[in-house]
Amino acid sequence: MDQCFVKMIEAPGEKEQIVRTVLEALTDWFEVTETREAYIRDSRELICFAAFAESRPVGFLCLKETGRETVELAVMGVLKEYHRHGVGKALFKAAKSHAIRLGYALMQVKTVAMGYYADYDETNRFYQAMGFMELEVIPAVWGDENPCQIYVMPLNDSASLLRLILSRRSYRGGYKPDAVPREHLTAIMEAGLAAPSGCNKQTTSLIAVDDPETLSKLRAVIDPPVAETAPAVICVLTRRIIAYRDRCFATQDYAAAIENMLLAITALGYRSCWYEGHITDADRIGDKMAKILGVPDGYELVCVLPVGIAEEEAAQPKKRAFEERAWFNRFPG
Numbered sequence: 001m002d003q004c005f006v007k008m009i010e011a012p013g014e015k016e017q018i019v020r021t022v023l024e025a026l027t028d029w030f031e032v033t034e035t036r037e038a039y040i041r042d043s044r045e046l047i048c049f050a051a052f053a054e055s056r057p058v059g060f061l062c063l064k065e066t067g068r069e070t071v072e073l074a075v076m077g078v079l080k081e082y083h084r085h086g087v088g089k090a091l092f093k094a095a096k097s098h099a100i101r102l103g104y105a106l107m108q109v110k111t112v113a114m115g116y117y118a119d120y121d122e123t124n125r126f127y128q129a130m131g132f133m134e135l136e137v138i139p140a141v142w143g144d145e146n147p148c149q150i151y152v153m154p155l156n157d158s159a160s161l162l163r164l165i166l167s168r169r170s171y172r173g174g175y176k177p178d179a180v181p182r183e184h185l186t187a188i189m190e191a192g193l194a195a196p197s198g199c200n201k202q203t204t205s206l207i208a209v210d211d212p213e214t215l216s217k218l219r220a221v222i223d224p225p226v227a228e229t230a231p232a233v234i235c236v237l238t239r240r241i242i243a244y245r246d247r248c249f250a251t252q253d254y255a256a257a258i259e260n261m262l263l264a265i266t267a268l269g270y271r272s273c274w275y276e277g278h279i280t281d282a283d284r285i286g287d288k289m290a291k292i293l294g295v296p297d298g299y300e301l302v303c304v305l306p307v308g309i310a311e312e313e314a315a316q317p318k319k320r321a322f323e324e325r326a327w328f329n330r331f332p333g
């Protein structure tokens with residue numbers, strides 16, 4: 001988007017003026033005067049972003065709330081000579097980020113379905129490229145000659161991540177026998193390896209075990225038994241090396257990796273539990289497991305995470321109230 005910039009427009013009069021300038025140059029799309037004037041008038045009340053080349057408006061995008069958590073890309077336009085210059089994309093990016101910040105969960109947009117008019121086919125391709133998904137075509141909206149394609153896009157990635165974090169629970173019940181696909185185990189381990197590590201020493205390594213024979217060898221040394229029916233486990237290894245001076249961050253490193261994996265496991269619909277105390281206590285079960293897995297010297301097996309589909313609900317441990325553990329600006333009292 002050479003020399004163009006996007007900004008949010010607050011003043012109703014300015015919104016109206018920009019929308020008019022752009023729409024009156026786009027009569028291939030906004031042919032009917034009455035409809036065009038309605039878009040211009042309505043823009044005064046909508047969230048409006050405009051793209052400028054120097055000080056000249058070359059595009060705009062308006063968002064309209066359609067429900068408590070839903071927003072519509074009500075109308076957008078980019079001057080024809082600025083098509084394929086990234087202007088639409090920049091407008092959309094700014095509007096989407098704004099909608100996410102406002103807490104909207106879903107964005108919709110309507111256009112004439114693909115295959116009727118070349119200009120609208122271009123619009124469809126643009127929305128698809130932005131990540132919109134086809135929801136439904138409803139001819140009744142604008143009539144049979146202009147079947148209305150409704151696109152939707154989930155926006156609440158961050159909201160669902162927060163919900164996921166709050167919904168994670170340690171699960172200690174039985175597991176269904178369904179195997180965990182390798183791509184899921186890989187995705188979980190990738191999440192673990194993506195965690196931060198002190199001085200980027202990357203002291204954590206992982207071994208996923210889904211081979212029934214190896215699993216039964218591991219189970220034979222886990223006493224008392226835990227997660228006996230889990231179809232897979234991820235073993236967490238650490239190297240207790242110095243990060244700088246006398247500081248070793250290996251424990252912090254693997255703790256961050258484990259939490260990432262617990263969240264990934266939860267996101268994929270599986271359950272797990274952080275089994276560390278159990279296997280690193282005086283009886284050193286972790287060392288026995290490491291031996292079975294051929295782990296060389298220099299690595300310590302510190303934790304095992306079962307992975308599988310839960311047979312029952314996880315227990316809900318009582319957590320202390322927010323106010324008892326978190327504060328703003330200073331320790332209370």
Ligand SMILES: Cc1cc2nc3c(=O)[nH]c(=O)nc-3n(C[C@H](O)[C@H](O)[C@H](O)COP(=O)(O)O)c2cc1C
Nearest residue numbers: 168169170171172273274275276277278279315317
């Ligand atoms: C360092 C660490 C070691 C843990 N070791 C064990 C363990 O050996 N056995 C077990 O059942 N749970 C273990 N847990 C899980 C905790 O008991 C659990 O996180 C806690 O009870 C809170 O429950 P929640 O995870 O559902 O929020 C461990 C957790 C951490 C962070």
